[in-house]
Amino acid sequence: MAIRYTATTILWATIVALIGPNLAVAQQPKVQADLISAVDHIQPGVPFTVGLSQRITPHWHTYWKNPGDSGEPTRIEWSLPDGFKASEIRWPVPDAIPVGPLVNYGYSDTVLLPVTITPPETLDTQSVELTAKANWLVCEQICIPESAELKLILPVASAGEPPTPSEHADHFAETERSIPTPADWPATVEQSSDTVTLKVAAPELDPNRVTKVEFFPDTWGLVDHAGAQKVSWTDDGVTLSLKSGELASNGIKELNGVLVLTEQIGNTQQARHGFTISAKPTGTQDIAATGAATPLQAIGTPSGEGDNTGTQITIWQAMLFALLGGIILNLMPCVLPILSLKTLSLAKHSGSGGSEARRSGLAYLAGVLASFAILTGVLVALRSAGLAFGWGFQFQSPVFVLAMTALFLALGLSLSGVFDIGGGAVGLGEGLTRKSGLTGSFFTGVLATVAATPCTAPFMGAAIGYALTRPALDMALVLQAMGVGFALPILLISLSPAARRIIPKPGPWMDTFKQVLAFPLYATVVWLVWVLSLQAGSDGVLSAGVTLIAVGFAAWLLGNRTGQPALRGALAVAVVGAALAFTVPWITSAEVPTTSADKGDITAGEPFSEERVAELRASGRPVFVNFTAAWCISCKVNEQVALRTDGFRKALTDHNVAYLKGDWTNQDERISRVLKAYGRAGVPLYLLYPADPQKEAIVLPQLLTEAIVVRHFAELNRTQAAIR
Amino acid sequence: MTFHTTAKFAAAACLAFVLGAASAAAAPEVGKPAPDFTGVDTHGKTHTLKELRGKTVILEWSNDGCPYVQKHYGSGNMQKLQKDTTADGIVWLTVVSSAPGTQGNLPPADHDALMQKRDAAPSAVIIDEEGTIGRTYGAQTTPHMYIITPDGNLAYKGAIDDKPTANQSDIEGARNYVREALEQIAAGKPVDPAVTRAYGCSIKYKTS
Numbered sequence: 001m002a003i004r005y006t007a008t009t010i011l012w013a014t015i016v017a018l019i020g021p022n023l024a025v026a027q028q029p030k031v032q033a034d035l036i037s038a039v040d041h042i043q044p045g046v047p048f049t050v051g052l053s054q055r056i057t058p059h060w061h062t063y064w065k066n067p068g069d070s071g072e073p074t075r076i077e078w079s080l081p082d083g084f085k086a087s088e089i090r091w092p093v094p095d096a097i098p099v100g101p102l103v104n105y106g107y108s109d110t111v112l113l114p115v116t117i118t119p120p121e122t123l124d125t126q127s128v129e130l131t132a133k134a135n136w137l138v139c140e141q142i143c144i145p146e147s148a149e150l151k152l153i154l155p156v157a158s159a160g161e162p163p164t165p166s167e168h169a170d171h172f173a174e175t176e177r178s179i180p181t182p183a184d185w186p187a188t189v190e191q192s193s194d195t196v197t198l199k200v201a202a203p204e205l206d207p208n209r210v211t212k213v214e215f216f217p218d219t220w221g222l223v224d225h226a227g228a229q230k231v232s233w234t235d236d237g238v239t240l241s242l243k244s245g246e247l248a249s250n251g252i253k254e255l256n257g258v259l260v261l262t263e264q265i266g267n268t269q270q271a272r273h274g275f276t277i278s279a280k281p282t283g284t285q286d287i288a289a290t291g292a293a294t295p296l297q298a299i300g301t302p303s304g305e306g307d308n309t310g311t312q313i314t315i316w317q318a319m320l321f322a323l324l325g326g327i328i329l330n331l332m333p334c335v336l337p338i339l340s341l342k343t344l345s346l347a348k349h350s351g352s353g354g355s356e357a358r359r360s361g362l363a364y365l366a367g368v369l370a371s372f373a374i375l376t377g378v379l380v381a382l383r384s385a386g387l388a389f390g391w392g393f394q395f396q397s398p399v400f401v402l403a404m405t406a407l408f409l410a411l412g413l414s415l416s417g418v419f420d421i422g423g424g425a426v427g428l429g430e431g432l433t434r435k436s437g438l439t440g441s442f443f444t445g446v447l448a449t450v451a452a453t454p455c456t457a458p459f460m461g462a463a464i465g466y467a468l469t470r471p472a473l474d475m476a477l478v479l480q481a482m483g484v485g486f487a488l489p490i491l492l493i494s495l496s497p498a499a500r501r502i503i504p505k506p507g508p509w510m511d512t513f514k515q516v517l518a519f520p521l522y523a524t525v526v527w528l529v530w531v532l533s534l535q536a537g538s539d540g541v542l543s544a545g546v547t548l549i550a551v552g553f554a555a556w557l558l559g560n561r562t563g564q565p566a567l568r569g570a571l572a573v574a575v576v577g578a579a580l581a582f583t584v585p586w587i588t589s590a591e592v593p594t595t596s597a598d599k600g601d602i603t604a605g606e607p608f609s610e611e612r613v614a615e616l617r618a619s620g621r622p623v624f625v626n627f628t629a630a631w632c633i634s635c636k637v638n639e640q641v642a643l644r645t646d647g648f649r650k651a652l653t654d655h656n657v658a659y660l661k662g663d664w665t666n667q668d669e670r671i672s673r674v675l676k677a678y679g680r681a682g683v684p685l686y687l688l689y690p691a692d693p694q695k696e697a698i699v700l701p702q703l704l705t706e707a708i709v710v711r712h713f714a715e716l717n718r719t720q721a722a723i724r
Numbered sequence: 725m726t727f728h729t730t731a732k733f734a735a736a737a738c739l740a741f742v743l744g745a746a747s748a749a750a751a752p753e754v755g756k757p758a759p760d761f762t763g764v765d766t767h768g769k770t771h772t773l774k775e776l777r778g779k780t781v782i783l784e785w786s787n788d789g790c791p792y793v794q795k796h797y798g799s800g801n802m803q804k805l806q807k808d809t810t811a812d813g814i815v816w817l818t819v820v821s822s823a824p825g826t827q828g829n830l831p832p833a834d835h836d837a838l839m840q841k842r843d844a845a846p847s848a849v850i851i852d853e854e855g856t857i858g859r860t861y862g863a864q865t866t867p868h869m870y871i872i873t874p875d876g877n878l879a880y881k882g883a884i885d886d887k888p889t890a891n892q893s894d895i896e897g898a899r900n901y902v903r904e905a906l907e908q909i910a911a912g913k914p915v916d917p918a919v920t921r922a923y924g925c926s927i928k929y930k931t932s
Contacts, residue, residue, distance in 0.1 A: 069864045069865070069926065070864055070865040070922075070923070070924060070925055070926035070927075071925075071926070072888060072889065072890070072923065099926045100926065100927070100928070100929040100931055101859065101929055102864050102926050102927075104926070135889075137791075137890065139925065139926070141826060141827065141928060142789060142790075142827045142925070142928075143790060143791060143792075143925040143926075144791065145791050145890040145891075220921040221919075221921060246751065246881075246919045247919055249753070
C-alpha cells in the first residue's frame with residue numbers, strides 16, 4: 001500500500017513536470033466517493049437518510065458549505081424517481097484548515113454528508129433507484145475538481161415494515177453527532193472599526209469544560225476567516241472577538257454561523273459540538289426561545305448509553321492510574337521521611353504476633369482515605385462555588401504554607417528528641433497504649449496525605465484531570481483509588497510478616513535514625529519558607545521566623561520535664577496561638593513581591609499569557625511554556641534537571657523557541673484555565689506550541705529530562721520542514 | 725497581591741494588543757488609495773503603481789495549474805477581457821505569486837510561451853515569488869481581480885464573475901463583475917458590487 005502510494009506520487013510528479021498540470025485530473029481520484037444509506041429498505045412516506053461518503057487522500061481536503069478563503073463546497077445533483085424530495089446537505093462541523101496565510105473550512109480523511117430523502121406517500125415499485133451526480137473540489141497544495149455519478153438501489157417495504165438500520169447506520173449515527181444543533185442561545189453582534197464582537201448568552205455553559213471555541217460563519221464577507229478568534233467568558237456566556245471581513249463595513253444585519261465548542265473528556269479525548277447561531281445587532285435580537293434542543297444537554301457529560309465510544313479514558317482506567325500514581329507518590333521527597341517513620345514504628349511490631357501491626361496498617365489506611373475524602377469534599381465544594389482549584393491548590397494560600405512550616409518544624413523537633421508529640425501523633429511515642437497507637441497511625445495517614453499534595457506523581461495528572469471533570473461520585477472513587485495506592489506500601493508491610501522481617505530488629509539504632517530523619521524535615525521547612533518568600537516577600541519570611549521561634553519555644557516547653565505538664569501544654573498552645581494571631585493577618589496582607597531573579601538569562605522565561613503565546617506564534621516562533629509553582633517539588637526538580645541546563649539553553653536558541661513561564665505559586669485564574677484545558681488539575685504542565693497557530697500544543701511528560709525537551713524541539717522543526 | 729498580578733497581566737495584554745495590531749497587514753479598502761507596489765515582469769522590466777497613475781490598472785492573480793484559472797483561459801473568457809480592456813488603454817497586469825517550487829511558478833520564458841499559446845493579452849506578467857504584492861493586496865485566490873482607477877484608488881476587488889465553479893459551461897450567463905465595474909467607472913457611477921468573494925485555488929504563497 002505504502003509502496004504503491006509512493007509509486008503513484010512519483011508518477012504523478014513526473015507527469016506534472018513533463019506534460020503540465022492539465023493532465024493531472026486524469027490521475028487516480030483523490031476522493032473515494034460512495035452513496036450510502038442509513039436504512040436497509042424504505043417505506044412510502046417515511047423520510048430516510050442517505051449520504052455521500054468521501055474518503056479523502058491523507059493531507060487533502062474537501063470543503064464545507066462556506067469553503068473559507070478559497071475552494072468550493074461539495075455539491076450533489078439528484079436524479080430521483082417521481083415524488084421523491086431531497087434535502088440540502090446537512091453539513092457536519094468542519095475543521096479550520098490553514099493554507100499559508102489563508103484559512104479554509106473543510107474536511108480531511110473521511111466525511112459523510114447526509115441528505116434526507118422524503119419518498120411519496122404511495123409507491124408501487126419493488127425498489128427505487130436514487131442517482132446523484134456529486135461534484136467536489138479536493139485540494140492539498142494544488143486543487144483538483146472531481147466528480148462522480150453515484151447510484152443507490154433500495155428495496156421498498158410495505159407500510160407495516162418500518163425501515164431497518166443498514167450496515168452504515170453506525171457511521172450515520174456518528175456523523176449525526178457532529179451536525180450542528182440549533183441553539184436557543186440569544187446572540188448579539190457588535191461592530192467596531194476592525195472587530196466584529198459576537199456575544200452568545202449561554203450562562204449554562206461551563207467554561208472549565210470547554211477547551212476550544214470556534215466560530216464558522218455561514219457566508220463569506222462579514223468575518224475574516226483567517227483572523228484570530230479571541231474568546232472570553234463572562235457569567236452570561238461566551239464572547240468572541242473576530243476580525244472584520246471585507247463586507248463588514250457595509251454594516252452587519254445578521255451574523256449566522258456555527259459555534260463549535262470542544263469539550264475535554266478525560267485526558268486525551270475531545271468531543272466537538274456544533275451549535276447554529278444567528279446573531280443580530282444589539283437591541284434587535286429576538287429573545288423568544290425557539291423550542292430547540294437544550295444546548296446544555298447536548299454538551300453534557302456523555303451518557304453511558306453506547307454513545308460513549310472511542311478511546312477516552314474510562315473510570316476504571318482513571319482509577320488504575322490513580323492507584324499507580326498513589327503508589328509512586330510514596331517516593332516523593334516530601335512524603336518519604338514521614339513514611340520512613342511509619343515503617344520504623346511498624347518495625348517495633350516485628351517481634352510480636354503481628355495483629356497489632358495489621359491494625360496499625362489499617363488505621364493508617366483509614367487516615368489516608370479519610371484525608372482523601374475530605375479533599376474530595378473540599379474540591380467538590382470549590383467546584384460548585386465556581387472557583388478555580390487543582391491539586392496542591394491549598395499551597396497557593398500563604399496561611400496554609402505558614403501552618404505547614406510550623407507543623408514540619410514541630411515534627412522535626414520531635415524527631416530530634418526535643419519533645420514527644422502528645423498522644424504519639426506520628427506513632428512514635430514510647431509506651432503507647434493500643435488506642436493511641438491506632439490514633440497515631442490514623443494521623444500519620446492524614447499527615448502523609450497533607451505532605452503529599454504538593455507533589456504530583458506520574459499517572460496522577462491524567463487521573464486527577466479526569467476526576468475533576470466528573471460528577472462528585474466518580475471524583476470520590478478516583479481519589480479513593482489514589483488513597484489506596486498511596487497507603488498500599490505501608491499497608492503491605494504491616495500486613496505481611498515477611499515484609500516486616502526485612503526491617504532490622506528494633507534497637508538503639510532507631511533513635512539515631514529518627515534524629516537523622518529530622519533533617520529532611522528541617523529541609524522541608526527551609527523550602528516552605530522560601531515558598532513564603534515568593535508568596536509574601538520579606539514579610540512572609542519574617543512571619544515564618546516568628547512562627548518558627550514560637551513553635552521551637554513551645555516544643556521546648558513540652559519537652560521540659562519540670563513543672564505541671566498541663567500548665568506547660570497550655571502555655572505552649574498559647575505561645576503558638578499568639579504567634580499565629582500576629583503572623584496570619586500580617587502574611588495575608590503582604591504584597592506579592594515582583595520577582596526579578598535571574599533576569600537576563602533566557603532560562604528565566606518570560607511571564608506567560610495567552611496573548612503573548614499567540615503573538616509569538618504569529619511571529620513564527622514555537623513557544624514552550626513551563627507551568628510551575630514554587631511549592632511544587634516535581635516542578636523544581638524538572639527545572640534543575642532539564643530547564644536550567646546549557647543543553648536546554650542551546651536548544652532554545654537553535655530551534656528559535658520562545659520560553660514562557662506560567663507561575664501558579666499564587667492563585668491565578670488564567671493559568672488554572674489552561675491547566676484545565678489540558679485535563680490537568682495542577683502543575684507541572686509543559687506545553688510546546690508549534691509556530692503554526694492552527695496546530696495544537698504538544699504536551700510534554702511530567703517528568704522531564706533535557707533529552708526529552710531537546711528531542712521535542714528538534715521534532716518540531718522537522719515537522720515544520722516536512723510541511724513545506 | 726491580586727492587584728499586582730492583575731496589573732502585570734493587563735500590561736502584557738495591552739502590549740500583545742498593540743504589537744498584534746501593528747503586525748496585522750490590513751487588506752486595501754475600496755474607495756481608498758491602492759497601495760503602491762514594485763514588480764518585475766517576465767522581461768525584467770520594473771512596474772510600479774505610481775508610474776501608472778493616470779491609467780486604469782487591472783491586477784489579475786493567476787496560476788496556470790489552477791482549475792479555476794483554466795476555466796477562464798480554456799474558454800477564452802480571460803483573453804477576451806484582456807483584449808477588450810487593453811484596447812481601451814487599460815493596463816492589465818497578470819501577477820503570479822506562486823512561491824518557487826509551487827504550482828504556477830514558472831521561468832519567465834515559460835510564462836511568455838504560455839501566454840502566447842493561450843493567445844492571452846495582458847500588458848505584462850509580474851513575477852511575485854516572494855508574495856509581497858499578493859500579501860499587500862490581500863490576494864487569496866486564483867483568479868483574484870482588482871481594479872485601480874486613474875487617480876490611484878482601489879475601485880473593485882474580488883471574483884471575476886458570480887459563478888464560483890471550475891466549469892467552463894458556467895461562464896455563459898454569469899455576471900462578469902470586472903466588466904460591470906469598468907462600465908460603471910466609465911459612466912461615472914459608483915461601483916456596485918465593489919467587493920465580492922474571490923473564488924478559486926488558494927495562492928501558493930511562500931511560507932516565511
